[in-house]
Amino acid sequence: MKAKGFNSILMQKNILILGACGQIGTELTLALRQEYSNDQVIASDIREGGENLMDSGPFEILDATDYDALEEIVAYYEIDEVYLMAAMLSATAEKFPMRAWNLNMNSLFNVLNLAKDKKISSIFWPSSIAVFGPNTPKMNTPQHTIMEPSTVYGISKQSGERWCNYYHHKYGVDVRSIRYPGLISWKTMPGGGTTDYAVEIYHKALSDGEYTCFLKEDTNLPMMFMDDAIRATMAIMKTDITNIKERSSYNLAAMSFTPDQIARSIKQSIPDFTITYNPDFRQRIADSWPNSIDDTEAKADWGWKAEFDLEKTTNEMLRNLKH
Numbered sequence: 165m166k167a168k169g170f171n172s173i174l175m176q177k178n179i180l181i182l183g184a185c186g187q188i189g190t191e192l193t194l195a196l197r198q199e200y201s202n203d204q205v206i207a208s209d210i211r212e213g214g215e216n217l218m219d220s221g222p223f224e225i226l227d228a229t230d231y232d233a234l235e236e237i238v239a240y241y242e243i244d245e246v247y248l249m250a251a252m253l254s255a256t257a258e259k260f261p262m263r264a265w266n267l268n269m270n271s272l273f274n275v276l277n278l279a280k281d282k283k284i285s286s287i288f289w290p291s292s293i294a295v296f297g298p299n300t301p302k303m304n305t306p307q308h309t310i311m312e313p314s315t316v317y318g319i320s321k322q323s324g325e326r327w328c329n330y331y332h333h334k335y336g337v338d339v340r341s342i343r344y345p346g347l348i349s350w351k352t353m354p355g356g357g358t359t360d361y362a363v364e365i366y367h368k369a370l371s372d373g374e375y376t377c378f379l380k381e382d383t384n385l386p387m388m389f390m391d392d393a394i395r396a397t398m399a400i401m402k403t404d405i406t407n408i409k410e411r412s413s414y415n416l417a418a419m420s421f422t423p424d425q426i427a428r429s430i431k432q433s434i435p436d437f438t439i440t441y442n443p444d445f446r447q448r449i450a451d452s453w454p455n456s457i458d459d460t461e462a463k464a465d466w467g468w469k470a471e472f473d474l475e476k477t478t479n480e481m482l483r484n485l486k487h
């Protein structure tokens with residue numbers, strides 16, 4: 165029998181996405197189904213997702229904190245790789261600290277332990293710029309620096325990073341991670357984060373011509389268009405294992421902007437658009453995060469390069485949401 169080449173082995177792997185119906189999971193599932201085949205990419209969540217996702221391949225109702233149920237699905241579909249997208253995000257986590265901690269940590273331990281026991285071979289787990297805190301250098305925040313997160317979400321992400329690093333060095337687990345900035349997308353609404361304003365604003369600009377922002381006009385945060393985030397996620401998972409030098413999580417950057425700047429970019433297409441400001445509890449969270457991120461390591465180790473700036477993002481968002 166002819167030996168299988170590396171590419172054909174790569175193309176044969178079965179993938180499970182946990183939390184597939186959320187903002188990132190939906191687009192990631194669709195992109196992975198394009199890259200591999202629909203049947204090789206199993207979507208799962210505690211609720212059903214949009215039509216595109218449900219109609220394009222296998223779907224299972226699965227609670228990522230339930231180890232036995234997870235193990236059963238992994239065995240049934242002969243899963244090789246897991247993408248853990250289930251989590252409670254920053255703004256919601258401030259309201260339900262213990263639920264956030266339990267979901268964010270137990271789901272991670274479940275997939276790390278599956279890999280430790282050789283039931284799966286690789287894991288993608290997303291971290292966030294929320295791992296940084298008020299004492300972190302705000303401009304061009306380095307890969308390795310003071311962290312000290314001040315939110316429940318940030319504490320869970322920083323702990324998660326330490327556990328990923330530990331499982332890699334102690335047990336040889338191939339877990340790869342990115343610190344996503346705020347993500348902007350049009351296919352699915354965001355799920356309770358502090359950067360959600362940068363999606364809502366486009367919807368409101370088109371439906372009402374005005375938007376009341378929950379952050380102050382000069383709050384500068386790192387952001388990324390979803391296409392870039394999905395490309396980065398697939399790139400880090402496809403790169404040769406020897407290229408992955410950072411086993412906590414990689415800094416990743418595309419652009420930084422304020423609510424005032426995004427409003428101005430929308431006005432280029434919708435001149436009558438108006439924005440007002442009514443900051444709430446999320447301002448405190450945003451104030452604890454960096455203004456911009458240094459992603460030199462991601463560029464050097466696995467060739468990361470962003471494609472979308474604010475202008476291109478605004479054009480894509482308005483064009484797609486109009487339909």
Ligand SMILES: NC(=O)c1ccc[n+]([C@@H]2O[C@H](COP(=O)([O-])OP(=O)(O)OC[C@H]3O[C@@H](n4cnc5c(N)ncnc54)[C@H](O)[C@@H]3O)[C@@H](O)[C@H]2O)c1
Nearest residue numbers: 183185186187188210227228250251290292344346347355
């Ligand atoms: N969206 C962003 O801007 C952003 C930025 C940084 C990091 N992240 C991280 O990326 C990951 C995905 O984020 P998202 O924006 O898609 O979140 P989301 O809230 O949009 O989606 C999360 C999904 O997880 C599902 N879920 C909740 N509890 C579950 C459980 N017990 N078992 C299985 N599924 C469950 C939800 O139903 C939802 O569909 C998270 O880890 C998040 O922290 C997101």
